[in-house]
Each structure stands twice: as structure tokens, then as C-alpha cells.
Amino acid sequence: MDFSPAVSSPRLLLRRFISTIYCIFEIAFSKLTYWTTGACKGTNSFVAGDKLDQNKDQNPTIPTSVNYHFTRKCNYRCGFCFHTAKTSFVLPLEEAKTGLKLLKESGMEKINFSGGEPFLHNKGEFVGKLVQYCKQDLQLPSVSIVSNGSMIKEEWFQKYGIYLDILAISCDSFDEATNQLIGRTQGRKSHLDNLFKICSWCKEYKVALKINSVINIFNYDEDMTQQINLINPVRWKVFQCLLIDGENAGETALREAERFVISDQQFQEFLDRHSSVSCLVPESNEKMRNSYLILDEYMRFLDCREGRKDPSKSILDVGVKEAIRFSGFDEKMFLKRGGNHKHESILLEFADQKCSQEAHGDSGPAAEIYSSGGGICP
Template sequence: MDSILRLLGLVLVTLALLNLYYFRRWKRPVSVNYHFTRRCNKTCGFCFHNATTSYMEQPDQAKTGLRLLKNAGMRKINFAGGEPFLYPKFLGEMIDFCKEDLRLESVSIVTNGSLVTEKFIKKHGSNIDILAVSCDSFHEDTNIEIGRGSGNQVPQLYKIGVWCRQYGIKFKINTVVCRLNHQEDMNKHIDVLQPFRWKCFQVLIVAGENDSSSTLRDGRKFLITDQEYQGFCQKHSRQKSLVAESNRLMAKSYLILDEYMRFLDRDGRQPSAPILQVGVRKALQSVYWDEKAFKDRGGIYDWSRKEGSCSEVNQGLDW
């Protein structure tokens, strides 16, 4: 009997060690981009997350999914679309939940800026760490040609920059470098706006989203060469806030959760099962996520309103 008990104990210890090893090695969703809607009030010609559905998760279900992500290791959430400010009530509720209930280190939003109001910022700003506004040109005619502008993109960007400083939110600018703007010199405006982070993406083609005349958007006409993209980055290299993301770094390094709370695969056509059905770990196992590229592109940075949070973020990562 004693030998059987010893053997059983050895088996249990072995299983516990294997489980601990597996837990330490499985991919943890440190930073997640939740595209809770595909609807948008703009028509950017290169968009790779188009309004192919109008579905949006119910608030209670969305909160359940966000809690699952937090329990699985999420420390930063980024709300995106579509245009998240089309649904200010839902967005505000999720922001407050992530900060006040989940206590996430960073809550950020990516928006085209057109629907951002000071009233919203005043109500929810204390729970927003980063507000990123997409601006591809400081020439309104170029913004209009891209499909992002209606003649007031630049004044609205400046207005949001003021609100962010006023309410203690980190102000970020996202720029997609494409055929229509790669020769533009934006230094003067970046000098004035002083974003804490200026993300410059090389325009990206995603299969099934913006890669042909049969998709809602056809981004091929906006493509630029790697050399043209590098030329844009070189022109703005004196900007300390510049974060350049080429296609190589961008395509596989983002964890994107769609409106059904599924992780999207790198080609955008093979999503996981919804995390509400199978859990986060199993959903992550079914898609490709390049953790090294995530780190290489600077996916971990000082992403909280609180100073010194970056060192905390790096603790416990297995890279």
C-alpha cells in the first residue's frame, strides 16, 4: 500500500510540475486590441477592418470576455473599430469597467477623432491612459482623397491634443504611410502637437479585407515600396515620438479581438472560436501571434498615466 501511495504522490507531483511548465510557456495576451465594432463614419480606402458586419457584443457579455482576458494575463486593452466613438455609451462603460473593476494597467482608444467630445473626455478621461487619433495628412485635400477627411480633420486633431493635456491623457497620433502621403513633411505639425507617441504604419494589405476589387476596400492602389516607406521615416527621424512599423513588424504582432470576441489570424480569414465559448487559452492556440515581433516593434512601453508602470509590465514575461 505504501508503495502505491508513493507512486501516486510521484504522479501527482509530476503532473503539477508539467502543469506549471505549461502555464509558464503558454501565450499570455499581455496587450489586446478589441475591435468591438466594424462600423465607421469614414471610408478610408486602405482600411483592413471593414464594415462587413454590424454585430456588436452585449455589454454584459463583453465584460465577461474582458474579465477572461484579464485572468489570462491581459494588462493593456485598446478599444478600436471601425469607429469606437459611434457607440459612446458602450465605449464609456467598457473603459470604466476595465479601469475600476479589472484594474488594468492601461486602457487606450484608437479613433479617427471626428466624434470625440470634451463632454466624453471629462466624464471618462480619468480612466483613459492613451487616446490615439488617426491622422494621415495635414493637408485636408489629401485626407479627403484617402477617405478619412471632410475638411476638419486637422483642427479636430489639435482640439483633441488640448483636451488630452487638460485631462492628463497621453496623446498619440497614428499615421498610415501610403501612396498619397509618403512624400509629405509633417515635422512642423508634430513639433507643435508633441504626441508622446507617433505611430507610422506602412500601409498593409490583409487577405479578404482590402486586397481586391471584390472586397469592400481595395488598398492596393495605396501601396508603397519599402524604400518609400523608409524615406518617410528618415524625413521624420528627428521626432523622438516616432515609432515606425513596417509591414514585417505589423502583420503578425498584434492580438486582434473582433466583434465576436474571436482572435483574428494573421491573414484575417481564420479567426479562433469566441473566447466566451472556448476560453482564452484555447482560442490563442488556434491563431498565429508572433510574440517576438510584438516585442521587437516596441509593444511594451510606458503605457499608463502612472509613471514607472513599464517596469511592472515587463515582469513575468517569458521572452
């Protein structure tokens, strides 16, 4: 319906009058609130936001456990990867050490090195020196690495194994054809053969072994119970395939992970199928998204709350306390998923006992699994 100016003008004036009265009431109410909750009680706070900022400064997030993705380069092409090779930058070693020292001084107790592929840069020497520095100089209780395992040599264990507490190897399937579909492969190399070799080296050099698996459309119906039980890692982390805008989803992404995504129900089916595996630790999208403190290659915290990775300023430029304010870290979820290093220390103690008790050898059913395409640590 079309109103004439004679009809619409009184209505407009009435709306303005009501709006003005509302604004006057709102201002009066805010003044009353200020005098009753602020000035009359002797406080120095002028607005609620100031109080929130002060509380945040008084109770800053302590970076107990940090994941440092010091490189984005990788020799694999996993289709769901959510930390892709958008840059080839790697900090100089001494600058990386400086940042790690700042983190230790701010309360870091656990460091996990990841990528990309950590062993790709300088053939593993870079990550080896960082591991040595964190254990020998900073004396961190827990030092770990996540790797695809393809670049690790026994010589690395001989040189740096003594400084490493935990090595996590990514393995999404015990079927080579499935690994090919996912992209967890390089040329004709067998991902599983590398896994089995590393498994035996971890036992020999007293490094606790973890397995990380990303559950996606190509492996959610697989049964890995027998192989995981025989490998017997201290932990089997099972992640639901996650989309991150700008990494594996969206116009600027280097990956297209939408075709790998599974539903919550499919993820639960996988978990139910493996409910008998005692070392399984499930991490749904909800648990994973904001419960990790992630540092990128520039030592910037990455905030994933909006479904993408928004970087803070580098801790090398503004310090840990200032940078971590923009991390989006969900400490409650971190504790809920068992991320505190004390839980991991129990696993380490268990692994150490296991290493001292188990004998070497690959006979019996273990050898049978290995020869049929699965694998077992000797």
C-alpha cells in the same frame, strides 16, 4: 518518346521495388527512433507532434496586450482600411465585460479599444463604459482607444477621461486635400480641426495623446516634422500601408487598397525624412502583420499569418487559452517593436510630467502653424 508495355513494365516494377525498400527502411527507422527517444527513456510521447502540443499547452501565450475591435462600423471611408464594416454586430455590454474579465484572468495588462470607429456606437457611451470597467473594476495598468476623432465630444472626457490612459488619433496628413483623397473625412468636417480640439482636451483631462499615421501613395512624400513636433504626442506610430485579403484586397473585400500601397524603399524615405522626430515609432508590414493580438467583434482572435484574417473560436465559448492557440501571434516581434505595456508606462509617466509642466496658450510659432493649416495643442 513512347515506350511499349514490354519496355515500361520492368521500369515500373523497379520503381515499385525501390519504393517498397524505402518504405521498409523508413518504418524501421521510425521504430528505432521511438524506442531510443521515447519508450527506452520512459517518456509517454509517441510522435513529435504530441510533444509540440504538450509544450504549447505548458507554455501558452499570455495575452499581455490585446486590441479589441468591438465594432466594424465607421463614418470614414479610408481607402486602405484593413478592418472594414463587413458586419454591424456589437456584443452586448455585459458579454463584452465578461470577455474582458476572462482576458484579465489570463494575464492581460493592457487593453486597446478600436474599430471601425469606437465612438460611433451609442455615441461613445459603449466604449466609455468599457474603459471605466477596465480601469475601475479590472484595474488594468493601461487602457487606450484608437479613434479618428470625429465623434468625440468634451462631455465624454468629463465623464470618462479619468479612466483613460491613452488616446490615439489617426491622422495621415496635415493637408486637408490629402485627407480627402485618402477618405479620412466625413462631409465638410475638418479632420484637422477635430484633431486640434482633442489635443487640447487630452491635455486638460490628463490623457496621453498618440498619433497614428498610415503611410501610403498619397502622403509618403509629405514632411510632417514641424506639426508633429509642435503637437508633441507621447508617440507617433507610423504604419506602412498593409494589404489584408478579404478586408482591403481581393474579390470579397470592401476596399481596394492596392492603389495605396508603397514600396519598402518609399516607406524608408518617409522615415528618413522624419528621423529627427524623437517620438516616431515605425511599423513596417513585417512588424505589424502578426505582432498584435486582435479580437474581433465576436471576441475571436484573428490570425493574419496567411495574409488574411482567420478567426479562432470566441473566448466566450472556448476560453482564452484555447482560442489564443489559433491567434498566429508572434510574441518575439511584439517585444521587438516595443509592444509590452511597461514601455508604454514610461511614456505615460513622461506625459503626466509634461502635462503638469506645460502652460496653456497658443501664441508664437504654434499659432502660426495652426493658422497656416497645421495644428498645435494649446
